[in-house]
Amino acid sequence: VLDAVTQAASKTIGEACVAWLLSEDGNQLIPESLYHPDQPVRDALREALAVQLAIRDGVTGQVVRTGKALFAPQPAQAQIEMLFGSGYQSPVHSTQVNSLMIVPLTVEGKTTGTLVLTRARPGHPYVEDDFKFFRSLADRAGIAIANVRLYQNLAKALQQEQTLRRQLIQAEKNLALNRMVASVAHEINNPIQTIVNCLYLLRTAVSTEGPDREALDMATSETRRIAGLVQQLRDLYRPGQDKSMCPLEVKEILKEVHKLLLTHLQQHQVAWEAQDIPAGLVFNGIPDHIKQVFLNICLNAVDAMDPDGGKISVKAALDAPSYQVGIAITDTGPGIPPEYLDRLFEPFFTTKTTGTGLGLAITFDIVQSHGGRITVENQPGGGATFTVWLPVL
Ligand SMILES: Nc1ncnc2c1ncn2[C@@H]1O[C@H](COP(=O)(O)OP(=O)(O)OP(=O)(O)O)[C@@H](O)[C@H]1O
Numbered sequence: 001v002l003d004a005v006t007q008a009a010s011k012t013i014g015e016a017c018v019a020w021l022l023s024e025d026g027n028q029l030i031p032e033s034l035y036h037p038d039q040p041v042r043d044a045l046r047e048a049l050a051v052q053l054a055i056r057d058g059v060t061g062q063v064v065r066t067g068k069a070l071f072a073p074q075p076a077q078a079q080i081e082m083l084f085g086s087g088y089q090s091p092v093h094s095t096q097v098n099s100l101m102i103v104p105l106t107v108e109g110k111t112t113g114t115l116v117l118t119r120a121r122p123g124h125p126y127v128e129d130d131f132k133f134f135r136s137l138a139d140r141a142g143i144a145i146a147n148v149r150l151y152q153n154l155a156k157a158l159q160q161e162q163t164l165r166r167q168l169i170q171a172e173k174n175l176a177l178n179r180m181v182a183s184v185a186h187e188i189n190n191p192i193q194t195i196v197n198c199l200y201l202l203r204t205a206v207s208t209e210g211p212d213r214e215a216l217d218m219a220t221s222e223t224r225r226i227a228g229l230v231q232q233l234r235d236l237y238r239p240g241q242d243k244s245m246c247p248l249e250v251k252e253i254l255k256e257v258h259k260l261l262l263t264h265l266q267q268h269q270v271a272w273e274a275q276d277i278p279a280g281l282v283f284n285g286i287p288d289h290i291k292q293v294f295l296n297i298c299l300n301a302v303d304a305m306d307p308d309g310g311k312i313s314v315k316a317a318l319d320a321p322s323y324q325v326g327i328a329i330t331d332t333g334p335g336i337p338p339e340y341l342d343r344l345f346e347p348f349f350t351t352k353t354t355g356t357g358l359g360l361a362i363t364f365d366i367v368q369s370h371g372g373r374i375t376v377e378n379q380p381g382g383g384a385t386f387t388v389w390l391p392v393l
């Protein structure tokens, strides 16, 4: 917007136009845009004006402080010397300013900067109409800037809304699937127990050696595996389960997770780095479930870095305004292909030949039932970060 404004002012009224914006603290002016029809002059000006101006004194600063525009068709020498204030050697040589106009830049009723227009050509002072036009240009620039800001805020709000909506949809989907998984697991459990018992009886009838026994052993161990999986599903998706919550400390939980993973990490040449985990961050949780969350994420990280190994970095920090602790787990693997980002938490989504695709779906549900949320992002240098947010006590 400002580039268009400085250019328009320079081309229609004449010569050098500079737009200054107030710094965050409101004490300095920073050159934001500049235009002069001659390229070499423009470059020289740009170099000369690579400064920050204090607004406390100086002619430009005064316009910003008071909000009153300055129309000086034939400025006094003192005005030119004090154009930028006492602290600055005016980079604009006095002969370069034979006529001067400065208007405040107001966005939504607040002065946020200023536009300065100068003419070097002697004998052609600015006239009243120039001043009027310049002021209306500044007014319109203020409105345009306000619109841009509005649009930016809107875009941000929209993005937040979309993230929230996506999480809600995911939670909805998972809830429906949970019910199905729970009932299927329940129905499968009984026949499996029967099969396990039958296999046990058969084993006593078959000789301890030979191919029959081998086949029977294999059937037994595979059935046990299924029984284990079904049991796990039943535990997690039992409706109305009443596993009691208790206060847990982030640092302690992460220590225990590390302990559980130690051998696995060594076997896969994965280093563990948990730096500066603040003590005293406490949240309410079901210990086994919470550990399962971090185990699932870490096991995936190890898988992702296979076979070369790598590093898992764990960080935790309190987000004071939201009373939430964020626990971030980053790996040095290849990261997650963007087209999969939306599907990771779906039950049975897996890219592994031996995966069930339940790890992250279960993780999502546990975090959700703890009043938290989980986010995932790829790191610019490769690797993925899973962040679990939980409300602190
Ligand atoms: N840290 C990671 N880096 C890259 N991809 C990942 C990472 N974590 C998860 N994924 C991807 O997400 C998919 C789903 O993970 P999830 O834990 O739900 O299932 P899984 O690991 O494939 O199977 P299971 O956990 O049941 O053994 C994985 O197959 C993998 O493609």
Ligand SMILES: [Mg+2]
Residues within 6 Å of the ligand: 296, 299, 300, 355, 359, 360
């Ligand atoms: Mg997994």
